[in-house]
Structure formats: structure tokens, C-alpha cells
Amino acid sequence: GAGVSQSPSNKVTEKGKDVELRCDPISGHTALYWYRQSLGQGLEFLIYFQGNSAPDKSGLPSDRFSAERTGGSVSTLTIQRTQQEDSAVYLCASSHPGQGKGYTFGSGTRLTVV
Amino acid sequence: AQSVSQHNHHVILSEAASLELGCNYSYGGTVNLFWYVQYPGQHLQLLLKYFSGDPLVKGIKGFEAEFIKSKFSFNLRKPSVQWSDTAEYFCAVNTTSGTYKYIFGTGTRLKVLA
Numbered sequence: 650g651a652g653v654s655q656s657p658s659n660k661v662t663e664k665g666k667d668v669e670l671r672c673d674p675i676s677g678h679t680a681l682y683w684y685r686q687s688l689g690q691g692l693e694f695l696i697y698f699q700g701n702s703a704p705d706k707s708g709l710p711s712d713r714f715s716a717e718r719t720g721g722s723v724s725t726l727t728i729q730r731t732q733q734e735d736s737a738v739y740l741c742a743s744s745h746p747g748q749g750k751g752y753t754f755g756s757g758t759r760l761t762v763v
Numbered sequence: 764a765q766s767v768s769q770h771n772h773h774v775i776l777s778e779a780a781s782l783e784l785g786c787n788y789s790y791g792g793t794v795n796l797f798w799y800v801q802y803p804g805q806h807l808q809l810l811l812k813y814f815s816g817d818p819l820v821k822g823i824k825g826f827e828a829e830f831i832k833s834k835f836s837f838n839l840r841k842p843s844v845q846w847s848d849t850a851e852y853f854c855a856v857n858t859t860s861g862t863y864k865y866i867f868g869t870g871t872r873l874k875v876l877a
Contacts, residue, residue: 652806653806680863682864684867689869690869691767691853691867691868691869691870692853692855692865692867694864694865694866697863697864699863705864708864740806740807742807751797751809751812752807752809752865753809754799754806754807754808755806756805756806757806
């Protein structure tokens with residue numbers, strides 16, 4: 650597609666449930682990033698995928714968070730046993746590899762844990 | 764650790780007023796600098812970027828930013844704002860020392876009164 654596609658756009662879940670967030674990057678973009686945007690906060694880096702290299706998971710806030718990228722394209726961010734503090738907008742971005750390449754962001758998934 | 768500071772969290776201006784949003788970063792090496800904008804209900808979009816060369820960078824919609832290395836700053840400016848500039852603005856830094864992820868500021872919410 651022309652842009653980065655994320656689904657669902659909104660997700661309301663009960664505390665303790667698992668959720669999966671999907672990101673479909675721009676075709677040809679080998680780099681994929683997940684960020685989290687909480688109210689009043691900046692964008693918090695979560696995880697980075699580049700081609701077939703091992704992902705950088707250094708930003709994942711706890712072991713309840715995991716992500717995978719299948720076939721170098723679509724990525725899924727999974728949050729297990731959701732907590733209220735997980736409520737945020739989860740943003741996916743993709744780019745060409747290399748330093749200083751601007752990201753193209755998706756519209757995000759607004760997650761609300763009740 | 765690298766960080767980005769945006770000191771103005773909320774700015775309210777009347778149309779035709781001049782705009783300057785502050786951005787300071789902490790990193791002693793070479794950096795790439797970005798401003799992203801998020802219009803209401805839309806995804807983050809790249810406004811402008813600095814890699815090297817002329818420290819005065821011009822972006823879309825009449826925005827510009829000046830990189831002042833000695834001040835570790837990359838302030839965003841626009842001589843005359845419009846109501847349509849109402850948005851949230853994020854400054855981001857990407858170092859050139861082998862990292863790839865961006866460090867974002869907490870954002871500045873700009874409201875332009877018609």
C-alpha cells in the first residue's frame with residue numbers, strides 16, 4: 650500500500666486480557682519500528698526490526714510485551730495480561746535502512762485497558 | 764543517555780503571529796534532527812530534517828528550523844502561522860554513531876486562533 654497500515658485503529662480490552670496489534674509497512678521498507686505514545690509523553694521506542702537481523706527489543710517495557718515480524722513484512726505487537734498503564738497509542742513506522750532516514754508512521758492503534 | 768527537550772508544552776497564537784518552538788538535545792556527537800507534526804486525527808508526518816550542510820533547513824508549509832550546534836538546539840520557526848497549523852509538533856534526534864532509533868521530545872501542542 651501507499652502508507653503504513655495499522656489495525657485495529659481502536660481497541661478496548663479488559664485488564665488481564667491479551668491483545669495483538671498489527672502493522673503492515675510500506676512495501677520495500679526493510680526497517681520497522683514500534684513506538685508508544687502516552688498522554689503527555691513523547692514517543693517511547695519499543696522495538697526495531699531490520700531485515701533478517703535480530704530485532705532490538707531494548708525498549709520493551711516488560712516481558713508481557715513481544716513482537717514479531719513475519720517474512721520481513723507484517724509485524725504483530727502482542728501485549729499479554731494487559732494492565733491499565735498499557736493504555737496508549739501504539740505507533741508503527743517503517744523506513745529504508747540507514748542513518749537519518751525519515752520514518753513513515755502509521756495512524757496508530759489506540760489501546761484502552763479498562 | 765540521549766534526550767530531547769521541548770520546553771513549550773502548549774502554545775496558543777493568533778493567526779499571522781510568528782512561531783518559534785524550542786528543541787534541545789543532549790548528545791555530544793553528530794546527529795540527524797527532525798521535526799514531525801501530527802494534525803488532529805492524523806498520523807505523524809515529517810515536517811523537515813537536518814542531516815548536514817546548511818544549518819537552516821526549510822520544510823513544508825513554510826516551516827524552517829535552524830541547527831545551532833553550540834547550543835544543541837534545533838528550533839522550529841514559521842513567520843506567520845495559520846489556523847491550519849494547529850497540531851502537535853515533535854522534535855526528534857537520531858545519532859550517527861551506529862544507532863537507528865529516534866529519540867523524541869514530549870511534543871508541543873500548538874493552537875492557532877482564527
